[in-house]
Amino acid sequence: xxxxxxxxxxxWFKGLQDxxxxxxxxxxxxxxxxxxxxxxxxGGGGRSRVLTEGNIIEKGGVNFSAVFGATPPKxxxxxxxxxxxxxxxxxxxxxxxxxxxxxxxxxxxxxxxxTNGTWWFGxxxxxxPHYVEKEDAHWFHQHLKNVCDKHDPNFYPKFKTWADxxxxxxHRQETRGIxxxxxxxxxxxxxxxxxxxxxxxxxxxxxxxxxxxxxxxKNKAIAYTEKEKQWQYLRRGRYVEFNxxxxxxxxxxxDTDGRTESILMSLPPQANWVYSFQTQPAxxxxxxxxxxxxxxxxx
Amino acid sequence: xxxxxxxxxxxWFKGLQDxxxxxxxxxxxxxxxxxxxxxxxxGGGGRSRVLTEGNIIEKGGVNFSAVFGATPPKxxxxxxxxxxxxxxxxxxxxxxxxxxxxxxxxxxxxxxxxTNGTWWFGxxxxxxPHYVEKEDAHWFHQHLKNVCDKHDPNFYPKFKTWADxxxxxxHRQETRGIxxxxxxxxxxxxxxxxxxxxxxxxxxxxxxxxxxxxxxxKNKAIAYTEKEKQWQYLRRGRYVEFNxxxxxxxxxxxDTDGRTESILMSLPPQANWVYSFQTQPAxxxxxxxxxxxxxxxxx
Numbered sequence: 058x059x060x061x062x063x064x065x066x067x068x069w070f071k072g073l074q075d076x077x078x079x080x081x082x083x084x085x086x087x088x089x090x091x092x093x094x095x096x097x098x099x100g101g102g103g104r105s106r107v108l109t110e111g112n113i114i115e116k117g118g119v120n121f122s123a124v125f126g127a128t129p130p131k132x133x134x135x136x137x138x139x140x141x142x143x144x145x146x147x148x149x150x151x152x153x154x155x156x157x158x159x160x161x162x163x164x165x166x167x168x169x170x171x172t173n174g175t176w177w178f179g180x181x182x183x184x185x186p187h188y189v190e191k192e193d194a195h196w197f198h199q200h201l202k203n204v205c206d207k208h209d210p211n212f213y214p215k216f217k218t219w220a221d222x223x224x225x226x227x228h229r230q231e232t233r234g235i236x237x238x239x240x241x242x243x244x245x246x247x248x249x250x251x252x253x254x255x256x257x258x259x260x261x262x263x264x265x266x267x268x269x270x271x272x273x274x275k276n277k278a279i280a281y282t283e284k285e286k287q288w289q290y291l292r293r294g295r296y297v298e299f300n301x302x303x304x305x306x307x308x309x310x311x312d313t314d315g316r317t318e319s320i321l322m323s324l325p326p327q328a329n330w331v332y333s334f335q336t337q338p339a340x341x342x343x344x345x346x347x348x349x350x351x352x353x354x355x356x
Numbered sequence: 357x358x359x360x361x362x363x364x365x366x367x368w369f370k371g372l373q374d375x376x377x378x379x380x381x382x383x384x385x386x387x388x389x390x391x392x393x394x395x396x397x398x399g400g401g402g403r404s405r406v407l408t409e410g411n412i413i414e415k416g417g418v419n420f421s422a423v424f425g426a427t428p429p430k431x432x433x434x435x436x437x438x439x440x441x442x443x444x445x446x447x448x449x450x451x452x453x454x455x456x457x458x459x460x461x462x463x464x465x466x467x468x469x470x471t472n473g474t475w476w477f478g479x480x481x482x483x484x485p486h487y488v489e490k491e492d493a494h495w496f497h498q499h500l501k502n503v504c505d506k507h508d509p510n511f512y513p514k515f516k517t518w519a520d521x522x523x524x525x526x527h528r529q530e531t532r533g534i535x536x537x538x539x540x541x542x543x544x545x546x547x548x549x550x551x552x553x554x555x556x557x558x559x560x561x562x563x564x565x566x567x568x569x570x571x572x573x574k575n576k577a578i579a580y581t582e583k584e585k586q587w588q589y590l591r592r593g594r595y596v597e598f599n600x601x602x603x604x605x606x607x608x609x610x611d612t613d614g615r616t617e618s619i620l621m622s623l624p625p626q627a628n629w630v631y632s633f634q635t636q637p638a639x640x641x642x643x644x645x646x647x648x649x650x651x652x653x654x655x
Contacts, residue, residue, distance in 0.1 A: 093632065107631040107632075109630075109631065116629075118631070227610070228610045228613075228616045228619075228620075229616060290626070294623070297596060297600070297627075298600060298620075301596070301597060301600035301601050302600050302601075302610065311526070311527045311601065314527075317527045317528060318631060318632045320527075321527075321597075321629065322631055324629040325629065326628060326629060326630070327589070327626060327627070327628045327629075328596075328626070328627055328628075329625060329626045329627075330415075330620065330625060330626075331408075331625070332406040332408065332415070332417070332617060332621055333392065333406075333617045
């Protein structure tokens with residue numbers, strides 16, 4: 058039973074990668090994903106797909122992986138286990154658009170299990186607009202809330218708060234963007250039986266393409282200035298800081314000798330740093346910084 | 357005695373910051389350092405100096421700090437101490453030049469002591485050329501070796517190896533640059549009495565300006581192509597990866613709520629990431645990657 062289960066999940070994730078890549082290519086109208094198939098020395102592998110220099114997407118990755126083998130010592134320690142094999146599969150996405158008025162988006166859906174019977178689902182979708190537009194933020198969170206509410210009325214409030222806490226750049230005292238939903242360790246122990254967790258993760262994965270293609274189409278033609286492009290480069294610098302300093306997925310990948318180019322596909326094509334950059338009062342940049350805070354009720 | 361000692365060291369470091377800034381401004385011919393004086397909530401503070409858009413230096417920082425207060429829990433744990441106050445002072449430098457044929461340089465000299473009587477010196481100078489030129493690498497290491505040899509014949513081999521191991525980007529299997537010297541915890545316990553350690557640290561600090569102004573003057577006018585500038589942006593991306601993922605000083609600073617803009621002055625003005633970038637065979641870029649390895653005997 059367990060064997061069929063994990064294989065079925067991995068197959069579904071592969072299909073999700075296919076359908077998301079197609080939707081993004083169709084909406085972009087120019088960029089095509091290039092695929093690298095890779096194998097992991099300890100077991101398993103993945104399909105990394107990266108699109109660069111599209112009409113709308115400047116650089117983006119949609120990665121699938123299914124890896125297995127001896128559980129890394131850090132996880133064994135955390136779970137107080139002597140030995141167990143693991144299996145992990147998921148889809149990870151980060152997209153950096155050309156236009157600073159199109160947001161950066163990140164999605165991850167994943168399933169983890171071990172030979173001792175432990176299993177869980179994790180994932181989420183979060184948005185990092187270079188300029189926070191309240192209507193867009195509301196639309197995004199309302200959309201995620203609708204997806205969550207179909208499965209459990211407690212999911213959205215819980216996972217929204219989790220995202221606020223997780224996507225926080227402590228040394229900047231800023232959230233990475235406007236958050237979204239983040240969840241991990243969904244299983245029986247956290248009150249989520251397998252069928253419920255799996256249905257929810259599928260719903261989150263399926264919500265990605267409609268959400269992002271909406272923003273691509275709506276905002277792709279908004280005119281922007283060189284100053285606004287420079288602001289985008291600074292915000293991408295913050296994205297780099299979060300991913301390299303705090304992101305657990307990135308840390309775990311680098312610590313466990315994952316495929317570096319697949320892990321770091323999340324980094325932007327270009328990021329800038331300006332010492333002690335200050336926004337001018339009453340500008341869109343200043344308004345954005347004011348909204349990069351935890352606990353805003355966007356939905 | 358101890359009080360006079362730490363104050364004298366801090367004063368000397370301040371003077372070092374002054375003389376290095378002057379030498380860099382004189383050689384650059386255009387850029388001027390702007391100073392931010394800051395205070396630390398728990399005690400002490402610093403003078404951050406950043407130069408941007410010079411003739412030769414695109415962005416660089418020369419920071420002095422002297423901070424004191426309750427020792428951070430992580431250090432207490434490592435030293436198995438219940439409680440102690442600390443005092444730390446140092447000068448930290450990172451310079452990013454415009455011209456890809458001028459190397460990035462980093463220097464740090466520091467002194468640390470605690471109220472339980474523990475003290476040590478640390479520091480080093482290392483070079484990150486975007487293009488490794490063997491003659492320049494030899495000159496740099498020979499210069500450092502000469503500085504070291506005047507104090508102890510064991511210093512250079514030991515500290516050169518330490519730099520190779522420290523400035524290593526594990527997930528890229530590359531060294532950050534061509535290394536240099538790195539040392540930490542120099543004190544009686546490691547066979548270095550105070551007077552010897554202090555004289556050595558002063559010699560390292562004093563070696564910085566002659567070394568870097570040599571490279572500034574020698575390489576500033578070398579013509580470069582757009583392709584070479586793009587390569588510089590990629591190498592700066594690696595610099596960002598090292599500093600945010602591995603550098604202990606950066607981690608310590610961010611963990612202990614240090615002044616973020618001073619800590620992250622090390623980040624370049626612009627860095628780029630290209631997915632799965634491959635160098636072409638028999639190019640200067642490929643030759644450089646071949647030399648970003650531990651254990652090369654440059655001196």
